[in-house]
Amino acid sequence: MAVTSIQPNYSGPFRDRVENFHGNQLVYVHWEGHLNFCSAIALALPPEMPFRTLAEEVIAGLYGSDPQWASVDLSRARWMLDGVDWNPVPERPIGEQQVGHKSLIRFWTDPVENTRG
Amino acid sequence: MNAKKLTLKQKYIQSTRGLDWEYSYHSKEEIFPYAEYEGIKIHDWDAWEDPFKLTMDSYWRFQAEKERKLYAVIDSVAQNSGQLGVTDARYFNAVKLFIQGVTPLEYQAHRHFAHLARHLPGAGLRVAAQMQSIDELRHAQTQIHTISHYNKFFDGMHDFAHMHDRLWYLSVPKSFFDDATSAGPFEFMTAISFAFEYVLTNLLFVPFMSGAAFNGDLATVTFGFSAQSDESRHMTLGLEAVRFMLEQDEANVPIVQRWLDKWFWRGYRLLSLVGMMMDYMLPKKIMSWAEAWEMYYEEAGGALFADLARYGIREPKYAGVAKAEKDHLTHQVWTVFYNYTHAAALHTWDIDDQHMDWLSEKYPNSFDRIYRPRYLAWRKQAAEGKRFYNNGLPQLCQVCQIPMAFTEPGDPSTVSFRVSEYAGDKFHTCSDGCKDIFDYEPEKYVQAWLPVHQIFQGNCGGATIPEVLDWYHLKEGVDNLDYAGSPEQAMWNNWMVGRRGSDNLDTKTAAK
């Protein structure tokens, strides 16, 4: 539907185009089953970043403060990218593995359903 | 004499819409250019029935009397250090959220009701709108004047207007109101006068103000109740305006219904912040969010929508989701603020056992199962000197702009993610309610100034958290972080020692 406006072709600034992020793109990551982290976390990442860097540095840096993180084995995590199961290759850049601007990456690390809500 | 004396109603009509005339040197469309583009058809403006019939003489008289009473209380609270009579300093975090989030909306309402007072073609409605316009200015000003005294002692209130234009959680109320004021006059009335003021505002003012009274904040309860006396007029305007649109033309019904669906949801999402204040920030509790929701939405709203059913209006589309969420909503919002207190101009804190027991009693279906374990784990971390703060920035909903913390209806362990594609980009929303709003007018919501994305674009003072906090005018270690260890806590404890002796101190937090 078009916006109800006084003139046709109403528009305003399209604020979050990828061009506005200085070579980065927005990516959201979410550790499923650990809602003490209230929501997915927003990141601005270069598409050239290898998945390994994302997982071992960025994600580990974000969640490392959690007492349970120490027992997490990310190599056994289940990943989902934009609603589809995802098997990222550690060495390849995320941009070459379907991670686009505003992609959502969800991952599960708990062997059984989480107990912590 | 006075055999032909007019009744109140006749006199009122003569002193309001009787002042208007049929323009002949310019067309009605030239004088009221915004009246038609939303597609609302009004055939007979004279069919408008004025609910309350205040003329300016009575308005000045009543309002002057209200203001005299209110400022007497404000003066007295300031002169007698009224802040000392409040139950606990943590209470003032509700006041902070109020002046940062609500007061600027009152101001915007003032300006936009002036817009209606100029641009609505119906003279009766214009009169009601202009009284509301100055009422809203009153609310903004009386809030500023009341809180002015508290600002002298407590943090987080000192730059509320600057923060309102910038802070991540304040973009929630700001975008809500910007959405309404950027719409046409009829949508604004439906949004603010009806969906917000009639259906939802009781949830903001009544339990909160009653809570302020219960917690010893005389000044806030006085401005709050004094504002509510105006609010009752505004609510009635909202109800009658919607009824008027519905009665004027059948074609208006689906338009109004869509607005109700949208604005119910947007208002409800906004009020989740208020719910969090009620359940978490009032030291002495008055009623839970769930109870307030039942009393002011489910009971009163039920009667209302039963009344509107005759026009073919049904309950707002996602009211059922709101009902289903009521056991979780405030806990999830508190979780957001606890995560990001380092970037907020207010404090959060670990929940003590007594408070947990109250929450457990009020939320038997959810609290002990989900939220108590979470809070206990946080308390343990804090006791070990590792108070939890989330180091990342939250993903925000494109529409309501709240961090995407809400869970799937019926599944409190899974975050509700919704996504839309538009113009080659993805747009994430927190719920079906927000997704519907985006999908209907994507050209509007792609403009959203999302604070987190703006930080990444480099528009918020810099790339590091200290730079962003500076740009917010948020004083590190003063306005933000946990209440435990804050300057406010130290000040309060000092006062309480002087007042009651140290045995009444809150030793658990004071020890930290």
Added chain:
Amino acid sequence: MSRDVSITLQNTQEGAAITEAILADNEGAVRRDFPAMIKIDRASRLVIKASSVSDRLGRQWDPQEVHLSLISLSGSIDEDDDSLTLFWR
């Protein structure tokens, strides 16, 4: 669900007088007390009679003075020289 109309008043001298008048004039009206306020509900209709309030206050009370005591309401409004009515159509 019953279609209740509702009015919430400040717990002040005047608010108390209006409350008493309502309870006397509207059979079946139910009063609930909260800190600093009083909520009164009644099925479908509730009338505030100026004469009843005036009797209780010992002075002439104008229905428009309700604005000085009102906190909230639910229902449509009809205001005339002698009374204020809350109702659902």
Added chain:
Amino acid sequence: MTIDIKSEEITPRRQTFSHIARRFGTDKPASRYEEATFDVQPKVNFHYRPTYAPEFELFDSARTKIAMKDWYVFKDPRQFYYATYNINRAAMQQRFDSALEFVEKRALLNALKPRQRQKIAFYLIPLRHFEWAANMNSQLVADWAYGTQIASAAAFAGADRLGIAQLISRIALAMGEGGDELLVRGKTQWMTRPEWQPLRRLVEDVLIVRDWFETFIAQYVMDGIVYPVVYESFDRQAPSALSLVTGFMRDWFADHSRWTELVIKVAAAENADNREVFSKWCAQWLPRAAEAMRRLAKTVLGESGDAAPTEAEAALRARLKTLGVSVL
């Protein structure tokens, strides 16, 4: 309850809000007027463009040709915020009520000779509609002006204009012994009498102006002719009972002008472009206002009656000059 706190322990940690302290350059106690009016309006980071005017932001200083480096230099000399405004007007209203009661008790207005009554009704009652348009113009300014200071004073002025329209209505009801015939007749005169048409046309022309500052100026020059002509020249011809009940309008106009003239003076002092725009607007609206009132004055005051509007026009030009605006 005992309070045993040393006074230094309840020393304020700050004196006012940070945005106010920035204006003063120091943290010192601020007045209620200052806290109520400085910088409350949102300034940046608006989320959506208005669907009725996508070329503007929701609050946008570009809605007028007048340019200011800082829009917070228009301090209302009366320092009205909501409370002081309403308390002030409630007192003025009470004086009006007493005057009207006095006049009504003695039947001073309805005991007038029919011709006299007719004349007063003819020039006074249609002005309800002039006030109503002034009300709409004030709302436009309150809607689109930039900054809290001008917008709040404009909103109060709007309330004033509705109030005055209602006072005139009450005078009309008193003259008509409670019935509304005079109001109905007054509107017919406003709509159809040739003497009223130049003013009504002018008023309708101003209603389609969309630069809020031009609306403000146009209303200022219309008031600057209408008020002295009606409430001084016309009223002098009427029995003194009328002057008793139109005292409100004279007091109000003096009070209101303190604010409007401050606004003009400050904006004119800002830069030459502003002065030029003001001159142009005044040249456009002022002669028409005077002309409209000449027509009416001849009917009310007789053939030489047009002297009153001409004098008012000259006085207004002189007044504008002192404010920094020359009108060609």
